[in-house]
Amino acid sequence: MEEEALYAISNGLYVLGAKESDRYVGSLVDAVSQVAIGPNIIILSCMNTSYTKETIEKSGIFSLSILSKKVAPIVIANFGYQSSRNVNKWDNVVKEIKDDLPYLKDALAKIRARVIDKKVFPNNTLFIAEVEDAFEYQQGGEPLTYRDYRNGFKEKVMTEFKATQNKEEKATPKAENAEKKWVCTVCGYVYEGDVPFEELPEDWVCPLCGVGKELFELR
Numbered sequence: 001m002e003e004e005a006l007y008a009i010s011n012g013l014y015v016l017g018a019k020e021s022d023r024y025v026g027s028l029v030d031a032v033s034q035v036a037i038g039p040n041i042i043i044l045s046c047m048n049t050s051y052t053k054e055t056i057e058k059s060g061i062f063s064l065s066i067l068s069k070k071v072a073p074i075v076i077a078n079f080g081y082q083s084s085r086n087v088n089k090w091d092n093v094v095k096e097i098k099d100d101l102p103y104l105k106d107a108l109a110k111i112r113a114r115v116i117d118k119k120v121f122p123n124n125t126l127f128i129a130e131v132e133d134a135f136e137y138q139q140g141g142e143p144l145t146y147r148d149y150r151n152g153f154k155e156k157v158m159t160e161f162k163a164t165q166n167k168e169e170k171a172t173p174k175a176e177n178a179e180k181k182w183v184c185t186v187c188g189y190v191y192e193g194d195v196p197f198e199e200l201p202e203d204w205v206c207p208l209c210g211v212g213k214e215l216f217e218l219r
């Protein structure tokens, strides 16, 4: 099978948000699609390792901020390259809270959806959800696509993320930093090669499960 053929499926990019008892959590996702109208039904696929997924299973409700082509690359890194287990991601962005769910202030549009069903696969959980509200659509703005991400945007994200990590490294005592490793969020493989992870070629894939670099996070 030509796995790369699947990249030809058009996906957008979204910041997913959810509420835990005392804070908001969130993740970058591309696996979202509207599959029915009247009622408006969307599907969302989350990796089983995602903390946001765990939170949605408990709360049954989530927000989506649709990203525009003008989004700052660091927003992608903030939500896609680290887990809410360790970071309060919503503290790092300009957010807007509505009905107790978080949204990116500058999103192209904002959606609130309630889970009505789910299906669990070995690596992912598929949520089927009904759209309860959709608002603040910025007419004329252009959505960022997964294809944009793969065709150049990702390099900007990696560069900005690396810069923030370097700053943190300088501010954090060495012993604490030494423990951080790039981990595959799909299979748990820990990268320990000699080449710095950021410098691995863009088409490098996880030697265990074959997913790309974007599905690794620093833990």
Ligand SMILES: Cc1cc2nc3c(=O)[nH]c(=O)nc-3n(C[C@H](O)[C@H](O)[C@H](O)COP(=O)(O)O)c2cc1C
Pocket (backbone or CB within 6 Å): 025, 026, 027, 028, 029, 030, 031, 032, 045, 046, 047, 048, 049, 050, 051, 052, 053, 079, 080, 081, 082, 083, 084, 085, 149, 185, 214, 215, 217
């Ligand atoms: C371009 C891109 C697309 C992604 N798409 C998804 C997705 O559709 N579903 C998902 O669960 N994770 C996706 N991820 C990975 C999560 O954003 C990432 O694992 C995140 O750290 C999970 O955070 P959490 O543990 O706070 O939920 C994507 C990451 C990137 C960089």
